[in-house]
Amino acid sequence: MGHAVEKHAGTPATTVFGSAALRGASTVVPAARQQLSEAALAAMAKGVPAATARGYLGDWARFEQWALAVSLRPLPATGETLTEYVTWCTLTPRPRTGRPYKPASIDRALASIAVAHQAAGLPQPSQTGARLVLRGYEAELKTAKDPRGKTRKAAAATPRVLRQMIAATDTTTVIGARNAAALTTGFALAARSSEGALLDWEDAVDAADEEGLLFDLYRPKVANDQPLGVPYGSYASTCPVRALRAYRQALLDHGHQPTGPMFVRIDRHGRINPPMFRNGQRIGDPSGRMTAEGIADIVTRAGLAVRPGDVLPDGAPRWTGHALRRGYAEATRHAKKDPLEAARHGGWADGSRAFAGHHDRAAVFDEELNPLYGIGL
Template sequence: MGRAVEKRSGIPATASFGSVVPRSSEAAVPPARQQLSQAALAAMAKGVPAATARGYRGDWARFEEWALAAGLCPLPATGETLTEYVTWCTLTPRPRTGRPYKPSSIDRAMAAVAVAHQAAGLPQPSQTGARLVLRGYEAELKTTKDPRGKVRKATAATPRVLRQMIAATDTGTLIGARDAAALTNGFALAARSSEAALLDWEDAAEADDDQGLLYDLYRPKVTNDQPLGVPYGSYASTCPVRTLRTYRQALLDHGHKPTGPMFVRIDRHGRINPPMFRDGRRIGDPSGRMTAEGIADIVTRAAARAGLAVRPDRLFPEGTPRWTGHALRRGYAEATRHAKKDPLEAARHGGWADGSRAFAGYHDRAAAFDEELNPLYGIGL
């Protein structure tokens, strides 16, 4: 793999963001560089979102395995080693898919290597060569129209789509009432699945003069906390205020006091917080709180019930829809663009930073035939 075997050095696995750095490293960090305490490293790890940390751990493990097999040092790695690894990623089929990595996956792998070095207090390897390889790979995928060259986004669950989802949901059942409340309130708050999972009943309060609900929503990626107003909707079926009240009353009718987690596990028999076991031991939050994955599954199942899961049509010209928990967040962004809401206020309500490129990216379809944004309108064509 190009270079001679490099001397292995580094720090133990515990000195990293959620154990991004493995235990294979043996030699000590150079004496001139101070090694962070375990308390400082643990505090740093809290600043990395759990999902990101999990991804980085997997990415680092793959990079380390490749480097050691190639006789190269993973920590500290050189720019040449990183360039060789990125090249390998663009050429080697993955066992699960039979195709090389997508550009976005490679980009995250490079970030994981950088984070591991940062956590170890070591200089990050140069990314110049690796970036050139990745840029050429992206250009090749686009030229050949390979689907891996496109970033797959969740399909937008706009209000029109929400009405289809809820129309196919039996809201007369406890689980149906919960799903309707999760769909409508997730949309109204533009909440990530992880944010919706953290909601407690105490986070929602009735606004003065019965104007709707005031939410105190925790957004890990946003520093400014402010109450979010959720007014009544125009349609009873998709009104977040009414669906949440219906869900709350359904819980009371089943003898469950609405305190603590707002969205709780419910099985098809209507049992709240049913016991779950894996390998003979009980799993799941004892309070019944749903996970982020569970919240996302609500969207996926609702789309399947409504026949939207595998039906490409004029609503979804990009092909087979992709219904994930992010569908509600993207649907909110597109709906606010269609309604010509102030993009700055719409972004702030949804927890995007001012000038967010991610928020602007969600407007791609909504802006395609906007007379104010499409330059072909009104030019005499």
């Protein structure tokens, strides 16, 4: 194969995932260097958001399997090894899709490999060659108009779309009241689905002078716990304060005391926290708390109810749980809100490229920024 990289010699560079919790965090430690106790490893694992950890774990497992199969050392890896791996990813069809990896998946894999080295206390391998291969692959896909060359982004659930979503929701039912509250609250907080799932009723209190609600929102991805003010909305149908209070009253009317998890499971018959079983075993949070996937599904169903044809070329739905965050970002740009304060309210880091991308996209027809306006075209 002609790899100018370090081969396995003698004892393989075995990687140890430690405890079960450590496996979940995808923290990789060479056996010879492992100095921490199981308790310390498990505690360290808790510092990685669950969704991120699952992605890292899968990425690392694929890289490690490939490296061992071609007799290369996964940890510590060399820059040449990364270049060979990225080349393999761009050429080898995946069993599930029959096509090579998308650029975004390869980019995340490189990040996961870097995190594994950092967690092991090892220097990160050079990504120069790997990034050149990835850049060329991306350009090739874009030139060929291959959908894999485009980053899949959620549609923007702007206030106008949000009003359409609510109009298509039967808010006279308890499940409809819940969905309307989840949509409007998610937009007002620019909440990720995982953050919405963490909300408790105790996290929302009446603000002074009846201005609205004061939320105490924890954002695990950025380890940020911030108070957020949500005022009354201009439209009654999409006002997050009114929607949440209507949902609370609907729960009370159905004999459910609104304490603990804010968004709870409700079946199509209006039963709150119905029992769920798998193979005869009770599953689901005993308190009825919805999962992040359940929150995202509310957004997806609402989006498809009003925009059924809005899909990407490869058929993947645009309407994901992220649509509310993107809609919020675009709406703040249209309203000419301060981008720094808008980003901070939504839990984006200062200088976030993701927020800037959503924000800038909303300005393509801004007469003050688009140079084609007013030039006599």
